[in-house]
Amino acid sequence: MNKEDLLSYFSVLSSDWSILIKLFIVTIVLVMIAIAIYDRFIQRKNQLLINYPLIGRMRYLLYMLRNPMRQYFGDETFYNSFEKLDWVNKVAAKKNPYLSFSPTKPYGNQKTLFKHANFVKEEDDVEKDFSVTFGEERSEPYISKSIIGRSAMSDGAISPEGTRAFAKGAFKGKFPINTGEGGLTSNFLTTLHCTDCNAAYLEMKEGTWFAKTVYRTMKLFTNKEVAGRVYRKMVVRQKDRGSFIFDRDKLVYFRIDWSKPLELFPMQVPLGLPDITFQMGSGLYGVRDENGVFDTQRYQKVMRFCRMTEIKLAQGAKQTGGKLLAAKVSDDIAYYRGIPAHEDLISPNRFPYATDMDTFFDFISELQELSGKPVGFKIVISDREDFELYAKAFKHRVEKGKSIADFITIDGGDGGSATAPLEMMSKIGLPIRESLKISSEVLDSYGLRQIIKIIAAEKVLTPDDVVELLCYGADFVNIARGFMISAGCIRARECSGAGGKNCPVGLATMDEAKRSKYLVEQKSKHVANYHHELLHGVLSLLAVMGKNNVNELSQDDLIVR
Secondary structure, three states, X not given: OOHHHHHHHOHHHHOOOHHHHHHHHHHHHHHHHXXXXXXXXXXXXXXXXXXXXXXXXXXXXXXXXXXXXXXXXXXXXXXXXXXXXXXXXXXXXOOOOOOOOOOOOOHHHOOEEEOOOOOOOXXXXXXXXXXXXXXXXXXXXXXXOOXXXXXXXXXXXXXXXXXXXXXXXXXXXXXXXXXXXXXXXXXXXXXXXXXOOOOOOEEEEEOOHHHHHXXXXXXXXXXXXXXXXXXXXXXXXXXXXXXXXXXXXXXXXXXXXXXXXXXXXXXXXXXXXXXXXXXXXXXXXXXXXXXXXXXXXXXXXXXXXXXXXXXXXXXXXXXXXXEEOHHHOOHHXXXXXXXXXXXXXXXXXXXXOOOOHHHHHHHHHHXXXXXOOOEEEEEOOOOHHHHHHHHHHHHHHHHOOOOOOXXXXXXXXXXXXXXXXXXXXXXXXXXXXXXXXXXXXXXXXXXXXXXXXXXXXXXXXXXXXXXXXXXXXXXXXXXXXXXXXXOOOOOOOOOOOHHHOOOOOOOOOOOHHHHXXXXXXXXXXXXXXXXXXXXXXXXXXXXXXXXXXXXXXXXXXXXXX
């Protein structure tokens, strides 16, 4: 086909574009002149733009792109190497994660290495049982099927769609998920089905035949997420409509009616739910009355759906109470937490029942009695002497025949992926490896190590990170950042919603436009894939290290340089 034939098929290519191009150029020039005049002679808020009108705006354009784009134009050093981040993304999408030649960080620069066995094992020789038992003395102990769980991330800090993806991924992957201090919300229960539409503790909303017809038609021509949002608006009219769970089989929206009497709630955790750890923060969200005081009845109701309770005393990167800017405090979040909507939410700095050791541990015992399930707490360690105060208090209670915490979650000083003050992000508390070494040794010296499980949390991405923490004494590992990345996080550092900036992928924002496009089903599979490959990687390392099972790991298996 020659040029004339091509132009005859696409007449637009033979048109004279010169006038349009000239008009476009003139428009751009006029706009630039107007901006330059405004910068130099009118605005009096920015000194740089007065001195360098128009050109000075390039600084702010590039500065705006710095955070979202830094990962593409520079080496990622925050996680040791870019290869770790790349590994998470690849295994989440079920792609081959193998590397060629070498990683960017030289082998000789590693601070910690693993000992290689003289005679290695095959993976099939290593026990695949990664279960961990919490609260053996409780009436309802919790047996986790995995040594890995998703760390505390609140619904609200994470978008509703993101929380649903994590919950579905945890259910598929058979690993526990922590609610974060925002408490238990409907999105953590998204895998629950309305198998009994007469359930006495449920609040039900069912659409008319017309609404159901609209849903089925929308689903046929668009997709089930879009159709579900339209159907929700037709069926649930109140502002907190997002707090309802959708049963796609029965086309019914439902949520837990917390006002119903305790005796109407299920005695056992309903089938179809992931294993949930309820985190209680200083705001007591989800378990407090209208005056902000701890509500024992509400707590018991919540624990009918959860396996354990974790009290948050401190977090690595957020030593103060949790912070949720007004942009994230939606009507749904206000409903869950019992606070005003669309206002900044700053949690108290101190847990209300932790004024001293006796008061705090008595409160833990009360929770154990109320739920019959394991209860622990989350702290940051600063030195051996401070942690020994906990151990001495535990020992004293044991001698008196009183109960003690079933587990301690230790967050390293560099832990926490949430919004936090810069001055607290990496200056308070010990790193996780030193903290684990101290806690394990102190508990062992007081004869408490076999009673209290240790959960570790701080910057874990890959299987070698998990194995290293297990060697230092952890029984279980909580992961936040790794699961965030597997769920689509691109580390744009726009999670807080401050300044009108929102998470670009819809994972950590309450912005309706962005989060409505989040791919819940796809990302839930990625989350489950990531967890599966973490365990497989741990299994591979155990084989190379000559171990029969994960419980054989110790500090003797490390080469610290």
